[in-house]
Amino acid sequence: MSFRTPSTIQNRQTLLDLGRTKERLAQNSTRISSGKRLTSPGDDPAAAALILDFGTSIQANTQFIKQADSALGFLKTSEDVVSAAVDHNMRLQELAQQGLAASNTAASRAAIVAEVDGIRANLLALANTKEQGKYIFAGTQTQTVPFTDGAPPAPPTWNGSAGAINLDVTASTSVTTNVSGDSVFLGVGGAPNASIFQAIQDLRDGLTGNSAAQIQTAIDHLSTALDHLTQIRTDLGGRQAGLLALQGNLSGFNLTLQDLQNAQQDTDYPQAVTEYTNDTTIQSATLSAMAKANKANLFDYLG
């Protein structure tokens, strides 16, 4: 048997197929030129949601890396100040040892006081260090001068608050970016007599009073304060090392996420180009067949 095949049937089907071929050609052409596999979310809704998900994680991690940079800025400055305080402490111990020597007279001991006062002034300046517009040793009172000298050589008064300033560096962890000023300079929270300013006052009193015993006490207190400062410096260093490691991890994680996102998002060039070439061939063949199919007709042969 044979079906009736009026030419409209053939034309309709060929046009439909041709339309679809052209649609695929346009889509693949966009894929090739934009480099993106998805031209709209409708191409693959699940992949679109995944791409967004990966993007969210990447953006969050990038922000956490930036937060860690900020935290590192504060921690580094704090560490520098504490290191300077350690240096000053060591110089003070040298001066104290010098003043302790039995050969000293009252006058020679008094001469050392000038340098001790100089160091004290330096330490006070360090204690009032500002970083990125805020006093770093004032707790959360960052706009208040943390240490004010009431009655030198008595230790200065601390005006800060004990609040820790935390920054989030991952979704679930945060890092404390400050150390409390009263801990660093007044020894609060450390061993008894860990206050460097108190030790300076003791030393100064011993030197001006020409008392070897008092100087010896000051040396002991300076040593305690040094231990305390070193401990704080180690803690600050440790926090920075932790942050650097974290940044490394986040960057690595982001690379992986980027790879995963690209796998969903980017054009698979060999596939797109192959499909494109294939469709071009189909298109030419279809057009040529259409042109031929409509040519032959019985009317051509009737006289």
Next chain:
Amino acid sequence: MPGLNASLYLGLSGLQAQQAALNVVGHNIANVNTPGYTRQRADLTSSQSLIEGQVYFGTGVTLNTVQGIRDRFLDLQIYRETARQTGAEDRYAGVDAVSSIVGDTGDTGIGAQIQAFFQGFQELSARPEDGALRTNLIGKAQTMIAGLQTRYRLLADQRDSADRAVGSLVTEVNTLTAQIAQLNQQISSETAPGANNDARDQRKALTDKLAGLVGINVFEGSKGEYQITLDSGAAVLVSGSNTYELHTTMDATLDGHLRVESLVGGSTIDVTAGIKEGQLGAKLDLRDTILVGFQRQLDQIAAGVAGQVNKLHRSGFGADGLPMNTNNDFFTTGVANDPITGLPVSGGNFYKGMVDNLAVSASIIANPGLIAAAGSSGAQGDNTNALAMAKLQLAGSTVDTNGDGAPDAGPFSTMVGSLISDVGTQAQKWKTQGSTQQNLVSALQTQRDRLSGVDLDEEAANMMTLQRGYQASGRFLSVINGLTDQLVNQFGK
């Protein structure tokens, strides 16, 4: 035995019949490209015989009818599937128009902008004393709001344009139904069933058009007249020679869009929800369901962001150390806030209009120091509230999707992801359905063309045969004429 005159008439009937049949062939050829045309066939039969004694003599040929070769059930099926095809195609076009903007997964997308806003809080937490960071946060909030509003208004524009289409489609529907009713009248008064082929073809072409506009069910009555109802059966459009027009009225419950009504016997029936397919069904579905659904999700996300941020903001302290109170929300919304929780009230309409009215509080724009970064009074370096607000971006339960006033879903990125996936799924669904329907309609039309389409080769062959028939009849006439001449003029010479 029939006389010579009878033979002459017999020859004449042959000539006339061949010519009439040729006329049908010509009509077929002329309409080879007419949409919806059904090929016709001349139905020739031999005439009643004459009985002479015991012998039956033929009297030639008669043209009984000109018959259209059609399958009316196939037609009815095509109407139904055509409506579904245009319905799916129009829905796809509507969703596709917004999908790449609403579904933007890149840096300019809603997801990235919401995240950037919360990261503004993170940046602020590093230096809450810094006025520049406060201004930066306000900028990010405004970018996020603009991003949400661009999408929201795009959807609103699409709904409005669908609404305008509803108005003009209803007018087109009424024009078509009036024409179909008129043809129904002609067909039901035809001389013999199926005789008025061309009226049927015209009616079929018009009904095809009608099916593209609106989903319909078509039944053929005993006299060949069409009864047309909406696909849901909610209203009758055409019954014999009567039409029941559709009307549109502005309806406040449809956001000021048009309600479609059927006017029957002086009373109106709301058929807006009863139009499912065709362009009209698709526009109504886009306007009242699909695009509204996307808008609702945006409203819910915006309500989540504004409500959660405001709630925490109220418990914080500004740069001057003063506590925030209920007058110092970060965001102002067009939606009433719960006086205790500070969360916007759903009001049973799922925070409708939230995005449209969302703004950063004017007092905060005027004085960024009012941003409550601190969690305790008088500590400018305190960032605990900023940290708490930044944490909202990853918090699990921040968006109220069921309208009960309590957050039940989140985090925001997941909600944006589900919106994008919704948009994508709708686009994919209607595209697939559109292709499937296109295949189906094409297959049905092929089936119809196999039966009813004009095949030029066939017409050429018929033409040849009829031409020969005509020539032979002519020849026969001239022979009979010769015989008559012999009888009248030659005898008796």
